[in-house]
Amino acid sequence: MAIPVEKLKWMYETMVKIRIYEETMVSVYAEGKTPVFNIGAGPVPGEMHLAAGQEPVAAGVCAHLRPDDTVTAPHRPHHHAIAKGVDLRRMTAEIFGKETGLGKGKGGHMHLFDPAVKFSCGGIIAAGVPHAVGAALAAKMQGKDAVAVAFIGEGAANAGAFHEALNLAALWKLPVVVVIEDNRYGISVPKEASTAVASNADRGSAYGIPAVFVKDNDVLATYEAAGEAVARARRGEGPSLVEIETYRYLGHFQGDPEVYRDKGEVPALRDRDPILRLRQHLLQQGLVSEADLADLEARARAAVEDAYQFARESAYPRPEAALEDLFEPAPADVQLAQ
């Protein structure tokens, strides 16, 4: 499949943007947390799960999605959010806990919601898969050709919600694609110590749906596999499962001592960095020039810098705003009744 040059450039720029975003977050998150690490200190408090290295999953899948397609993501959501087109300023402000954030500072980094591009994420493993199935059900009932994509980690494929949701999606032939990011570890436990099958794609047959395993953190292969799955869903032919081998350069969360993996593992992975590989591919194929790539990189960096600046300059919410946004007001006819 020949991938349109515009798509390739979009994926490159998106991956670069994600990488710069996450690497910037590494240093911003560390502010106020040295010499003694205190998770509640600094401009970005709380847990922080970063996705540097996992860019191909988000870019290769979201390249096929429209703003009216739904994405649900897990606790490590920045790459999916960026690739889905979530407002980067308001997302960053949310992570800083500012009133300009997507959730006015009530959600934080694991709970980002941008209904404008139908993006949500959450901190409970596998819980977003049923939500994606529901979004797909809504699209089908409303007669739309929108699809829903649930991103989960390979550890989540052992949770009940994943299996219940896949059964429902297959039973009702819903336009859902479940994308499993296999980054090898569920926090510290390697896949082979938690999962009875080598590839979660083997589990597709349990629900009678197509399933593929994409090797080696390859954005082009991911693009191709996801393209088939999304197109199938959009044609009304039902759900698919795509597992993508990817790599997590950083710890499960920032501050993770990473005692569970060899010190040489990440440097070896970085030698085969997926962004560099895409860069080389684009240049070798003569699809873009160095100057083109420099432009894309500059634009990505500018977007990230702008978002962080916006977040830093935004105000914190009034403390008593904690009491707001619990409920929508009741419709007038309900309030008026006896």
Added chain:
Amino acid sequence: MSIGTKRMLTGNKAMAEAIRQEMERDPNVFVMGEDVGVYGGIFGSTEGLFERFGPERVRDTPISETGFIGAAIGAAAEGMRPVVELMFVDFFGVCMDQIYNHMAKIHYMSGGSVKLPMVLMTAVGGGYNDAAQHSQTLYATFAHVPGLKVVAPSTPYDLKGMMISAIRDDNPVLFMFHKALQGLGWMDPLDAAIGPVPEEPYTVPLDKAKVVREGSDVTIVGIQMMTHAALAAAERLATDGVEAEVIDLRSLAPLDKTTILESVRKTHRLLVVDEDYLSYGMTAEVAAVVAEEALYDLDAPIRRLAVPDVPIPYSRPLEQFVLPNAGKVYEAAKQLVAR
């Protein structure tokens, strides 16, 4: 409306009529759950809907509560208005993450940008020897988490009006209906399970308790079956010259503190009756509200009557021993007014 024109419905038919009328009014309303289709709901809550609307909008699900309650959340976020059934509230354990962490919190965590206009209806209550895993009410378990409206109507009239309000509300509503008040042919026939219900759609607010009997000597607060127990007790108290005021709470969250406080300020005595467990429950919440805001209006300590912190037992004498009833309410109220 004159007596002669009053149409009488059972609780289940009142609920099903509410859902039918809302489905006719709004194409985004649909029903999903175990056995809600041809069967019409194990407790009759969806009777006749499948025949009227078919399998797309009255959707039987697998036994898969996390899956379909989660799917209802996802569909509600996309503008649908699902009415989803958790067959017995006791089954909450297999799907509590979706209820507690997602249905209840997404609106808040999103800063109000994501609405979840959905109803989760569920059957509660015991008294028919179904034992510890099929007889709970668990009112307080759900009223405890912020972000859910939790209602528990006790008459066919309120079942219909509150169901319509719940479907039209833009927030997630946990709609608890009591099995004994559904008027099902295979349970004890109760007068309270049938009542007048207007044919046309109407709404009843989700945040207002109702004074169902006025009195001057003691306030008895109840909900669902305990409202009916309190009313029966109040009739007997009246023959002793004691006038009890009975409040049907109707909604657990939000709690209508005003109605409770107004009544206590009038009667100066409070008895709270609950079919849920005693500790950390609704009775404790109501008692705390009165202690905080009307302590000096009380002429006697507050009394509570609830399931005495054991699971609901199976055997008839055991179950009847732990469940509050009209006789127990009468005795407790008599003791309270004597103080």
